[in-house]
Structures are given as structure tokens and as C-alpha cells.
Amino acid sequence: MSFATKSPWVIHYDASSCNGCDIEVLAALCPGFDVERFGIINTGNPKHADIFLVTGSVNEQNIHTIKEIYNQMLEPKVVIACGVCACSAGVFHDCYNVIGGVDQAIPVDVYAPGCAVRPEAIIDAVVEALGILDKKAKALAAKKKGA
Amino acid sequence: MALDIDFLPLELEELPALAKRKKKAGFRFVQMLCVTTQDGIDLQYSFMKEASLENYTIRGVRPGTKVPSVTETYISAFVFENEAHDLFGVEIEGNLLDFGGNFYKLSEREPMTIISPAQKAAREKAVQEKAAGEEAAGEEAVGEEAVLEKAVASGEQQKAAEANDAKEEASPQEAPGLEKADRTAEANDAKEEVRLQEAPSLGLEEQAAEANDAKEGA
């Protein structure tokens, strides 16, 4: 039984999102959809988090912040790009200050499109991410044994 | 009492005195905006009191002109003045909270002064049409509008832009020295058209994804 398939803690960061996806991320944590009953808690500390939920596209100023938060998280970690702006810059793809989706800054594991992304899609993405987290944890353990 | 909106002209030198007058009269500062035009940058300052909204426009500020700041009278203008400097390249003197060009970190300098070649062509065309005279230009414009509208309606925006470009090339107004500019303009137009093409298909994918999500959620 893997230790990583239960209660991941999430950290949420708004890159250049319009807030629509952020409020849906928070709505997923609130009583309407209630992922907190599975032990998923929103934390502010990257070192406590397993899953990084990013909303919004990447621009010149926040690319460094996203990379910094990602680097501060401990292995194994999973990144979920919530909303179409995080997946591929969405309707703002030809804006002058938009570099692209979040995959221009950090490696993304799960893409959850939508404008704004629905809480059901976020829950789906988190479940998908748990499977990936599991695989990463096993790979990490194997590497440690091998070394 | 309905909203009373006025657009009034203003000279650059009168700006600080106007701000002080408005403050004394009890007006509050609403906003300041910039518009990029052929003759320079238009600055517009808005003041409001109860039901009266007054917009003062300073037309055609050339690059290098120093614009006096109104932050002494209205401190909340610092946001707009920093923005005007970073996005339009307007030089403002005396801003009490001056970020010195670091308000926004941008990849292009003065991005709002850049107008795409397709847009430039379309705007020049519109100006020419108006200048050519009301009646004659009116009929021509309606005809072309109808052609453009049909093109847009049937989803062939690309073809309409190409038709415009073809017309521009055919017109004898191009000077020979501008040929190089035309080629780069064409290349840029091609890029713009590709982008325009991309936009609708993204929308379809999104809608399909949302429809799927809605089905799953329901």
C-alpha cells in the first residue's frame, strides 16, 4: 500500500490568472465540492506541499516566482495546470506580455482545461495527479535503493 | 439625475493649474489614460463630481515632451502615470511615487505604441475614405463593409484581410522605397493571419472540453 495515494497537500499560486480559476480552486476546497474530506489541505508553504496547482499564464515577471516555488517543493511533486490559460495561454495567447502556458516555466504533469476550470475537473486532475505522485514516489525509492 | 459626460480640450501647460482648480471645486480624480495616434500620444484626464464627469484631452504629445505630474494634488494618479511611462513612453516629471520604469516588467519597450501593419493599413484606409467625401465614400464604404461582413460571417476573415492587402498593394500610393517595409508587413500579416486562424480552433476545443466536464459533473 503506497503512502502517497492519500491526503496530498496542495499549494496554489495565481500566475497571471483572471481569478476565475483561483476561485474555482478555492470552491473545490469549500463545502460545495469539499475535497477537504479526503485530507487535501491548502497550504502556503512549498515545503509542505505535494501538488502545485497553478492558474494563469506566464509573463516576464512571474516566471521567476513560479520557478522558485517549484524548486522549493520537495520530491516527489506534481504540477497541475488549472484552466486553459495555464495550459496554453488560452484567449491571451497573442498578448504582448504573455510568454505562454505554465509549461514554459516548469514541467507540467496534468493539464486541466476550462475557462474557468470547473471544480469537478480540478478534482479529476488531482485524482490523476495522485497516480502520477505514486509512480514518482516508487521511482524515487527504487533510485535510493539502487544508489 | 443622469450622468453628464463632457469631452473638453486642454493644453499641456494648463494641466497643473487645472488639477488644482478641480481639487478646490471638490472634484475627484477618476483616471488618466493615453491613446496612441498618428500625431503622438493623446493624454486624457477625467474628473468627477456627483453627476458630472469631465474628460480633458491633451492631443498629440510628442516623444521627449515633459508632462507635469498631478500627484502633488491627486496622489492616486501615481498608478496611471507610472503606467503611462512604462507602456507608452510618456515622460512625466515630478511623480511622487515614481517606480522609474519598473512598474511593469515587460519584454517589449512601450508596447502600447506598437500598431500592427494590418491595423495601420485599415486605419489609413478609413481616414482616406472619410476624406474622399461623405456621399461617394458612403456608398463605397457600405459596399466594402458588406463584403467584409460577409467574409467575417462565413468565417473567412483571412481572405478579407488578404483582399485588403491586395488592394493596398495595387494602389499607386506606395513609394518605391517602401517595398522592403511591404515585404516585412506581408510577413507580419501572415503571422497575424496564422494567429487569427488559431484562435477559433482553440475555442472549439475548449467548448468540447467544457461540454465533457459538464456531462461528467451532471
Next chain:
Amino acid sequence: MGKATVIPFGPQHPVLPEPLHLDLVVEDEVVIEAIPQIGFVHRGLERLVQTRDYHQFIYIAERICGICAFGHSMGYAETVEKLMGIEIPPRAEFLRAVWHELSRVHSHLLWMGLAADAFGFESLFMHCWRLRERILDLFEATTGGRVIFSVVKVGGVTRDISPDMFERFATTLSGIKGEYNQICKAFLTDASVKNRTVDVGTISQQAALDQCMVGPFARASNVNNDIRALGNGAYGALSDFKPILDSQGDCYARVKVRALEVLQSIDIINELIAQIPAGDIAVEVKGSPALGAEASNVLEQPRGECYYYARGNGTKNLERMRMRTPTSQNLAGMTTALAGCDLADVNMIVLTIDPCISCTER
């Protein structure tokens, strides 16, 4: 006399839904000065008027901010209608006003939840958002979306609301009232909440006028600047509209103003529904804005007054579309409120201006 330290706050912080960076100059846990740094959300969408024509730009205007989405689409459409001299049918005006007031209810409930989270009362945050889900259900039933609606177009609205749906509005809203009053009691009478909000971040009326603050942030300092009182559009059909004011000017007053505005909005919605005229919901819009035409418009959004400006140039693309959102006007007020406060009160004060940084930076 302590030594001054600079503590960076944001852009990533659990209490901030949006990225905002503040450099807090602190001496012994008292903030001397706060220097804001924005720009994390700047996408540069005002230049998109060049690649999207004035019909398509409404989808961009809505996505400036997810919380004030309806307000921006309504403000944009009204401005372009003014620019081109279009009159929309009265039913469309009433529908827009109903959705806008519902948007205000959802936005204030959202804000109250975040404010509760800011001073640590997490279960109150959960209750506010639980009530808010019912409003979002109404939005989904009438527009198809929970956050971004896309029901406004230049010339009117794209969907109608049936009388059955209006019945559902009335039942849901009256059903919410009972539970909402309990939440209000927690915000306004609970001793620990009062401890965190009374006399925190006080701004006097004179300071509010000097800084040209807008919205409930200013109304809590007794500055009357509610645009709805001017009676534009369907708001002119209201029998009696009085903006809610409070003279204390501290965080408690701002919470109180927003809490009471929710009840006022529910009453406005009921009044508008009772008076809504029958008829078309949109007019056909053809052609382009004239060369040199300009128009400006103001709208009272949940966060305050929002100013729109449009200029046409004879083509299908607007020459300039400018949206000045309430938070950009309130940034100066926020920096004043932060000076002299305790370090622990920084999140509460930042949240009480109801910051919508994505609106400010577009």
C-alpha cells in the same frame, strides 16, 4: 527605538488569492511604510483591440477578472453602445441589472469568506462560500457558466430568463436570507472578530477624499460615491436607492458596508424582477464605430466605480479601449492604511480594499 527591517509580503501567500508584492518596512512589528509592487498579472490585453473586432473583444473584456466578469462585459457593451449610438431594449437593461446585482451578491460573499480566512476564522469562510454556491447555481441555470458567463453582447443580451426561473430566483434568495443573517451576526457581533477589525486600518473621511477612493472602501469612511444613485439604465426604475455609508472608516466598517450591501442587492433584484418589461432582448448591430468618435462610461461594480473609454477609428477594430478599475484607484488608499499598523494586521487591511489585482493590471 528598534531597527528597521524590510519584510517581503507576497506574491505567493496563502491569504492572497492574487499576486501582489509589498515591501513592508517594519520596526518592532509596526509597519512604518508599505511599498507595493504589481505587474505579476499584466497580460497586456488592451492591445488586443487590434486583433479582435468590437464584437469579439467582449470575450476578452469578461476575462479581465473572474470575479467582476459580468461587470466588465456589461460596462464594455454599454460603452460601445454609447460610441455607436445604439439603444438597447429595456428588457435587456433590466436583465443586465439583475445579473449585475447577483454578481455583487456573489462577489461580496466571496470577499467576506476571504476576509474571515484572513483573520483566521476558517469555518466562517466555509459557510460564506457554501451560501455562495447557491448563487452560482442560479448563474449556471440562467447563463450556463459559474464564473465567466458570456451572456452580454453589444446590442443587448444573448439569453432570456423565463418567469419560472424568476420564481426560482425569488425562492433561492429568500432562502439564503435566513442563513445569511446568522453569518452577519458572526461578522458583526462576535467578540474575537471585533478584536481583529475594530480600529484597524482607520482612514478618515478627509483622507478618503484626498486619495479619491472609490467603492465600499470609501463608503466606509463616509464618502458617498455610489454610481447606482445616478439611476443609469435599469437602476433608474428603482423607487428608492440609498447608498450604504458608515462613518468609522476602520476594517469593521468596511465589513459592515459590504454585509449590508448584500441585503440591499437582494432587495434590488426582487424589485427589478417585479418590474421587468416584456420585449426583445437584443438589437442587431451592424457597421463600425465612426472615425474619431469617443465615449466614456462609469459603472458601479462590486469593488467600486469602474471607468470605461472607447474610441473608434472607422474600422471594425476599436482604436482604444480603456478600462480603469476600482482597485487601481484604491492602491494609494491601501498604502496609507498600511502605514502605522501592526504586522499581523497587514493581511486584513490588504483584503479590506477588496483587491482585484488582475483588474488593475489587465
